[in-house]
Amino acid sequence: MITTTNLSKKYNGNQVLNIEHLEIPKGQSFGLVGNNGAGKTTYFSLLLDLIQPTTGCITSNDIQVNLSEDWKPFTSSFIDESFLIGYLTAEEYFYFIGELRGQNKADVDALVNEFEDFFHGEILHQKKYLRDLSKGNQKKAGIVAALIGNPEVIILDEPFANLDPTTQIRLKNIIKDLAEQKGVTVLVSSHDLMHVTDVCERIVVLEKGEVVKDIATSGETLHELESYFAASAEV
Amino acid sequence: MIKHFLNLEWKQFTRSASFGKSLGLKILMGFFALYFILMFLALGVGMFPMLKKIFPERDPFVMFNSFIFYWILGDLVIRFFFQKLPVMSVKPLLTLPIKRGKIVNFVLGKSALSFFNFLPLFAIVPFGVTLIFNNYNVSVILIWMLTIFSITLINNYLNFIIESLSAKTELSFLPIIGVSGCLFALNHFEIINISELLAAGIQAVANNPLLLVVPILILIGLYLFNFKILRDKLFLDSSLKTKTQEVNASNLEWTKKFGDIAPFMQLDLKLLWRNKRPKSSVWMLFLGLFYGLVFYPNPTYQDKPFFFIIIGIFITGIFLINFGQFIPAWDSGYYKMLMSQNIKYKQYLKSKYTLMTLSVIILFVLSIPYVYFGWKILLAHFGAAIYNIGVNTYVILYGGSFNRKKINLNEKAAFNFQGTGAVQWIIGLPLIVFPIIIFSIFNYFFSFEIGVLALIILGLIGIVFHEKLMKFITKKYLASKYKMIAAFDQEN
Numbered sequence: 055m056i057t058t059t060n061l062s063k064k065y066n067g068n069q070v071l072n073i074e075h076l077e078i079p080k081g082q083s084f085g086l087v088g089n090n091g092a093g094k095t096t097y098f099s100l101l102l103d104l105i106q107p108t109t110g111c112i113t114s115n116d117i118q119v120n121l122s123e124d125w126k127p128f129t130s131s132f133i134d135e136s137f138l139i140g141y142l143t144a145e146e147y148f149y150f151i152g153e154l155r156g157q158n159k160a161d162v163d164a165l166v167n168e169f170e171d172f173f174h175g176e177i178l179h180q181k182k183y184l185r186d187l188s189k190g191n192q193k194k195a196g197i198v199a200a201l202i203g204n205p206e207v208i209i210l211d212e213p214f215a216n217l218d219p220t221t222q223i224r225l226k227n228i229i230k231d232l233a234e235q236k237g238v239t240v241l242v243s244s245h246d247l248m249h250v251t252d253v254c255e256r257i258v259v260l261e262k263g264e265v266v267k268d269i270a271t272s273g274e275t276l277h278e279l280e281s282y283f284a285a286s287a288e289v
Numbered sequence: 290m291i292k293h294f295l296n297l298e299w300k301q302f303t304r305s306a307s308f309g310k311s312l313g314l315k316i317l318m319g320f321f322a323l324y325f326i327l328m329f330l331a332l333g334v335g336m337f338p339m340l341k342k343i344f345p346e347r348d349p350f351v352m353f354n355s356f357i358f359y360w361i362l363g364d365l366v367i368r369f370f371f372q373k374l375p376v377m378s379v380k381p382l383l384t385l386p387i388k389r390g391k392i393v394n395f396v397l398g399k400s401a402l403s404f405f406n407f408l409p410l411f412a413i414v415p416f417g418v419t420l421i422f423n424n425y426n427v428s429v430i431l432i433w434m435l436t437i438f439s440i441t442l443i444n445n446y447l448n449f450i451i452e453s454l455s456a457k458t459e460l461s462f463l464p465i466i467g468v469s470g471c472l473f474a475l476n477h478f479e480i481i482n483i484s485e486l487l488a489a490g491i492q493a494v495a496n497n498p499l500l501l502v503v504p505i506l507i508l509i510g511l512y513l514f515n516f517k518i519l520r521d522k523l524f525l526d527s528s529l530k531t532k533t534q535e536v537n538a539s540n541l542e543w544t545k546k547f548g549d550i551a552p553f554m555q556l557d558l559k560l561l562w563r564n565k566r567p568k569s570s571v572w573m574l575f576l577g578l579f580y581g582l583v584f585y586p587n588p589t590y591q592d593k594p595f596f597f598i599i600i601g602i603f604i605t606g607i608f609l610i611n612f613g614q615f616i617p618a619w620d621s622g623y624y625k626m627l628m629s630q631n632i633k634y635k636q637y638l639k640s641k642y643t644l645m646t647l648s649v650i651i652l653f654v655l656s657i658p659y660v661y662f663g664w665k666i667l668l669a670h671f672g673a674a675i676y677n678i679g680v681n682t683y684v685i686l687y688g689g690s691f692n693r694k695k696i697n698l699n700e701k702a703a704f705n706f707q708g709t710g711a712v713q714w715i716i717g718l719p720l721i722v723f724p725i726i727i728f729s730i731f732n733y734f735f736s737f738e739i740g741v742l743a744l745i746i747l748g749l750i751g752i753v754f755h756e757k758l759m760k761f762i763t764k765k766y767l768a769s770k771y772k773m774i775a776a777f778d779q780e781n
Binding site for chain 1 (some may be wrong): 552559622623624626628630631632698774775
């Protein structure tokens with residue numbers, strides 16, 4: 055589904071990302087972990103054609119993302135709060151995104167209503183603009199908006215941060231469900247090793263922009279990851 | 290402690306991302322300041338002989354005092370619009386072991402050092418010195434100067450109280466304009482002669498130093514009141530936290546008539562209506578409409594037809610200019626999202642184009658009553674409107690592709706230069722100057738009608754080639770996509 059070849063990104067000569075080859079098959083739930091500055095957000099930004107690669111390219115469904123825009127209809131994402139339009143209410147935002155993705159109001163309503171328990175009654179019918187919601191609630195709205203329009207690829211940067219424990223668990227179920235039941239390719243990055251191991255079939259560890267581990271998740275994975283990061287803490 | 294505060298201030302100033310960029314603006318401000326200083330100096334030096342000449346039978350000192358009322362009113366109004374309470378990012382300080390009172394005192398104390406408070410001194414001191422040279426009692430004049438200076442400071446603190454009371458609502462300037470207008474009217478129609486009363490008061494203080502206590506007590510009272518207001522605000526949950534607004538939802542179903550650009554038009558309309566900064570460009574429409582009244586009643590402009598064109602371009606295009614110059618920076622807050630969504634740039638731009646065109650048409654219709662001042666004006670406005678639609682909209686959209694400055698939608702609009710760069714000034718030129726040149730040439734060699742016709746033809750050409758031009762502009766935007774995303778990501 056998503057193929058990365060010889061991808062690198064440099065800022066003023068500083069290499070921040072360098073991935074020789076990475077293949078993410080369709081329907082995989084893919085986790086990206088790494089310390090701050092490891093290149094997680096850079097990779098996602100390249101995947102969404104928000105920044106230009108220094109060398110190499112990413113193809114999604116055989117479409118090279120920095121040459122054609124045809125990947126946009128089947129790709130959706132939530133990177134950070136700047137993906138929200140602050141002066142809209144949550145409903146208006148969902149309808150707007152829906153409209154961009156060719157969904158009518160009824161479609162959007164049907165999808166959003168599935169997430170009623172995820173929203174915990176704090177997002178819909180609030181008569182509040184998104185900019186006035188708390189960080190956690192903004193995140194919930196952004197994540198659900200990324201699910202509108204049956205995307206085949208969903209990219210979520212740090213989806214667990216700022217969420218309360220109940221919502222974290224609900225989100226994990228949603229992500230698992232997307233990959234297993236609906237065949238959606240889900241890309242998630244996180245600092246929380248436990249959450250990613252729970253959710254993802256495959257975990258890639260980035261360090262200083264390079265892939266240092268590529269693990270198919272098993273019972274041992276969490277332990278393996280913990281000992282890896284513990285080792286780098288001792289150095 | 291104050292040393293730390295000053296240190297923070299300095300770093301905030303020199304390390305802000307826009308320090309280098311807005312240096313030009315600062316230099317410009319510096320020139321303005323210098324200009325005002327010189328004006329006031331001239332006023333101070335020239336005041337005595339001037340008053341002597343105009344009112345030879347009256348005492349210049351008494352005369353000057355009777356003007357102070359107007360000065361106070363004017364000063365208050367100007368301060369209200371230009372002077373802001375010096376801000377300090379207090380949020381990180383709240384959890385540190387610093388007494389709240391100290392922070393408030395620092396902020397208030399710093400405001401006393403404002404340029405507005407020193408400016409009057411440039412007039413008062415020379416005037417006082419000339420008075421002393423003209424054999425006025427030295428101690429009386431010195432006390433008088435002190436009184437005036439304390440009145441300046443009273444104005445300073447009074448302004449902050451007015452500002453915080455009239456709050457951050459829309460049209461917050463109405464109360465101050467209303468009250469000062471009323472005071473002026475009361476005085477002008479001599480219902481209560483405030484200016485004489487005030488003059489008598491100042492005179493009394495000057496003659497009796499003990500009475501100096503009165504203005505100083507007022508000053509202290511105002512300071513304490515300010516202190517109380519600010520101190521109460523120094524909690525995370527009051528003023529530092531942004532107020533939540535009640536949603537004013539309206540369904541904009543009528544935009545559906547515009548087809549595939551409807552979602553963007555709805556978004557743009559909400560953008561205009563729900564954010565402080567763009568909302569003010571809507572208010573500007575009404576001010577702009579009356580712009581013609583300044584010039585048209587004046588017969589000197591009647592035989593200068595190029596004035597009709599300037600005003601026509603301005604009246605029918607004020608929204609176009611105000612809104613258009615910040616495309617696409619209006620959407621800078623969520624530009625990344627738009628770029629990763631399944632949108633066609635063309636629709637996005639066309640929505641802006643449609644909005645601007647609609648505004649030109651509506652404003653032209655509203656400006657029809659100007660026909661009262663002559664049919665030529667109506668014709669000129671019509672020509673300007675067509676030119677605005679057919680040429681200026683594209684120019685401003687094209688200029689937008691060079692836009693690299695983020696805009697914070699929720700900041701006050703008056704005299705906010707955020708997002709303004711060289712591009713805005715350069716684009717502004719062809720918008721107004723170019724049509725005037727074209728018109729003037731045709732008007733000079735042929736006639737007024739041919740001049741207007743030339744503008745109309747240019748506009749029509751633009752309308753005919755709409756698709757081609759939009760395609761070209763869209764390409765420009767696509768080419769600068771990454772640069773815009775990177776630039777809008779930075780706070781300035």
